[in-house]
Amino acid sequence: MNTRQPGRVVIVGTGATGYTAAKVLRAEGFTGSVTLIGNEQEATYRRPAVSKELLLGTKSVDQVQLGAAIDGVDVRTGVTATAVSDSAVQLDDGDQVPYDALLLATGSRARQLDRLGSGHVFTLRSAADVAPLHADILRTGSLLVIGGGLIGCEAAAAARSLGAEVTVLEAASTPLSRIAPAEISQMYRDLHGDNGITIHTDVSVTELEKLPDGTLRATAQDGRSWSAGTVLVSVGSVANIELGADMGLETASGILVDAEMRTSAAGIYAAGDVAEVPNTILGGSYRSEHWNGAVDQATRAARSILGLDVGDLDVPWGWSTQHGVNLQFAGWTSADDEYVVVRGSIEDRRFTACALRGDTLVGAIGVGYPKDIRQIRSLISSGDRVDRDLLGEDWLDQPHAVVR
Numbered sequence: 001m002n003t004r005q006p007g008r009v010v011i012v013g014t015g016a017t018g019y020t021a022a023k024v025l026r027a028e029g030f031t032g033s034v035t036l037i038g039n040e041q042e043a044t045y046r047r048p049a050v051s052k053e054l055l056l057g058t059k060s061v062d063q064v065q066l067g068a069a070i071d072g073v074d075v076r077t078g079v080t081a082t083a084v085s086d087s088a089v090q091l092d093d094g095d096q097v098p099y100d101a102l103l104l105a106t107g108s109r110a111r112q113l114d115r116l117g118s119g120h121v122f123t124l125r126s127a128a129d130v131a132p133l134h135a136d137i138l139r140t141g142s143l144l145v146i147g148g149g150l151i152g153c154e155a156a157a158a159a160r161s162l163g164a165e166v167t168v169l170e171a172a173s174t175p176l177s178r179i180a181p182a183e184i185s186q187m188y189r190d191l192h193g194d195n196g197i198t199i200h201t202d203v204s205v206t207e208l209e210k211l212p213d214g215t216l217r218a219t220a221q222d223g224r225s226w227s228a229g230t231v232l233v234s235v236g237s238v239a240n241i242e243l244g245a246d247m248g249l250e251t252a253s254g255i256l257v258d259a260e261m262r263t264s265a266a267g268i269y270a271a272g273d274v275a276e277v278p279n280t281i282l283g284g285s286y287r288s289e290h291w292n293g294a295v296d297q298a299t300r301a302a303r304s305i306l307g308l309d310v311g312d313l314d315v316p317w318g319w320s321t322q323h324g325v326n327l328q329f330a331g332w333t334s335a336d337d338e339y340v341v342v343r344g345s346i347e348d349r350r351f352t353a354c355a356l357r358g359d360t361l362v363g364a365i366g367v368g369y370p371k372d373i374r375q376i377r378s379l380i381s382s383g384d385r386v387d388r389d390l391l392g393e394d395w396l397d398q399p400h401a402v403v404r
């Protein structure tokens, strides 16, 4: 055993990050104790299924488990870590779990719209959120989704498949505006329109009231209003940084880590949705908020705890499925980037588009060509500049389109 290795590793959070880290520790031959602590009741499941198969009701939580139990890992579900000292984690069942190395994998939670109150609205983050929302959608037959991001749009699609009337209200001028330019957002608007869902944009909901007949009415700043039986608020996520912040770790929108997932305190690591990692390619830092980022960072954290080489941070990528259309995106795309379609066409809902800032390739977004997205990820990580005049149908097969 590497002499730098700790004897006891404690991981808080049983999501993709916590589970993967525990698995990698064992796979790398770590023989010390591993304790995995999570406040959800379920063993680790695939969270992306929450707004897809689970809300649709086509799969149960048991059918979307992440993997088998890991040998020799003490898994404690249904308990919350309430505080961390420099040597132990305090649990809400009164137990204290000592550690030599600690991984904070506490993920994030659904952002609330405080001004609307929480009495009548649903949020969607965990398996436990699904059954009450699913039942309410079936009971009322109509859903208003506040927030036209990825999860809001996925939930809208699922509710429509359940037979509900669905309307989406988005504060920005386009849906999916955090990752996609106007043309791709429009494609999604049309896709939802074709499936009977209207997306209203530039809507800032300021009031939600329950009418005498039990329906809910959302009123926007400009006076427009919409009513439905069920309301889902899906306006982004907030990282669960409190355990780290309370013990004095450096934080921003997440717990700040270096490329080896080390926080500002020795022996304490953070990874996944809760972590803010350095962007080693474009500079600055970011929170991944996608499945593959969680898995990649968990692997790095486990290797880092064991004193093993971690290599370069992966270029992040994610996916979203709405009405059977599978969108893939990579890098750091935003509505403000310049996009060049290098294969297919957005109109046909089958394309690959590169996102450029100047002559720097910063990301890609596409439908139907996953291999392109993989290839573009490696081009992004190379940091090479792109000759935009050569970007076109067969650009991916022409290395000369990249200039050094």
Ligand SMILES: Cc1cc2nc3c(=O)[nH]c(=O)nc-3n(C[C@H](O)[C@H](O)[C@H](O)COP(=O)(O)OP(=O)(O)OC[C@H]3O[C@@H](n4cnc5c(N)ncnc54)[C@H](O)[C@@H]3O)c2cc1C
Binding pocket: 012, 013, 014, 015, 016, 017, 018, 037, 038, 039, 040, 046, 047, 048, 049, 050, 051, 079, 080, 081, 082, 105, 106, 107, 108, 124, 125, 126, 151, 240, 243, 271, 272, 273, 274, 288, 289, 290, 291, 292, 294, 317, 318, 319, 320, 321
């Ligand atoms: C509805 C939904 C759909 C998604 N769909 C996609 C998708 O299609 N594609 C994609 O790439 N990504 C998707 N994502 C994002 C992806 O699921 C997340 O990035 C990933 O699950 C993050 O994993 P994590 O383990 O870091 O955090 P989480 O999955 O949030 O896990 C953290 C765990 O820690 C627990 N916890 C927090 N604080 C404490 C505490 N004090 N004590 C004990 N336990 C604690 C939490 O309850 C949670 O169980 C989706 C996310 C959601 C919510």
